[in-house]
Amino acid sequence: MGIQDTPEEWQVTATVTPFTGNKTSVRTDDVVMPDGTVARRDYQVHPGSVAVLALDEAGRVLVLRQYRHPVRQKLWEIPAGLLDIPGENPLHAAQRELYEEAHVKAEDWRVLTDVYTTPGGCDEAVRVFLARDLSEVEGERFEVSEEEADMEQARVPLPELVQGVLAGELHNNCLVVGVLALTAVLAGDGVDALRPAEAPWPARPFEA
Incomplete structure (x- = not known):
């Protein structure tokens, strides 16, 4: 690539x-x-997150609708969650979130993209996976609570989501990044050119 982000760390004289x-x-x-x-800089320290763009055989993306209190909206999102354990394998976390939020599993996993959500005020890093070959999980569903108890689920064609993003009707960061990235992938070198699911992630190092 002609350009790429590079590590750098300026001197910190005090921290609280x-x-x-x-x-x-x-x-x-x-x-x-x-x-x-x-200069004094305030920022949120975040453990990191994973998100899953789950694509079914009909070209539809699995999305969830959930209330987000800070923005006072119900947002359509893709399954996502925190890296609860330092050094946690992000693929394992993504598989867990897909199961817990959608009761779905996937056989084919790739890294779609890695992003910093708001680098001016938060160190959150998110790895967005592409998951394919979906199937329902057998057995009891994961018990949900709080905002997740009101969660809705749908499967929406990828072009419809892209249209919603560009029309300003869909706002969730991971959904926006995921659907636009996948659209670029499908128009370019294809899914086989994506990084493997266990690709290194310098922002959140992990053990395979």
């Missing part, structure tokens, strides 16, 4: 954590700028 929550925290760093001045 004024808030620690259940899953995330807020950190304040004093960072030395290129001109020698020191």
Whole structure:
């Protein structure tokens, strides 16, 4: 590639954590700028996440509708969840989320793309997987609670989701990134050119 993101870490002269929550925290760093001045930067510290664009044999994407309190909306999303354990294998986490949220499993897994959701104010990294060869999971469904108890599920053709994204009707970050990335893949080198499901992820290193 002609351009790519590169690791870099500027000097931090002081750091404090004024808030620690259940899953995330807020950190304040004093960072030395290129001109020698020191600037204070507040940001959310996040364990990382995985998301799954699950594509069925009819070319439909499995989506979920869930209430998101910070934005006061019910959003259509793709299955996603936190990396609950430091160093957790992201593929295993993605398989778990697909089962728990949709009661579905997949036989074919690829890395679709890796993103930082809001790098100006949060260090969250998300790995978006493409999952194919879907089937229903046998046995009891995972017990849901809180917002997930009101969750809806649908399967929507990929072009319809792209249309909704471009029309400003769909806003979830992982859904937007996932459907546009897959559209580019299908118009380009195809799914076989994607990285394998166990591809390295420098943003969240893991053991295979």
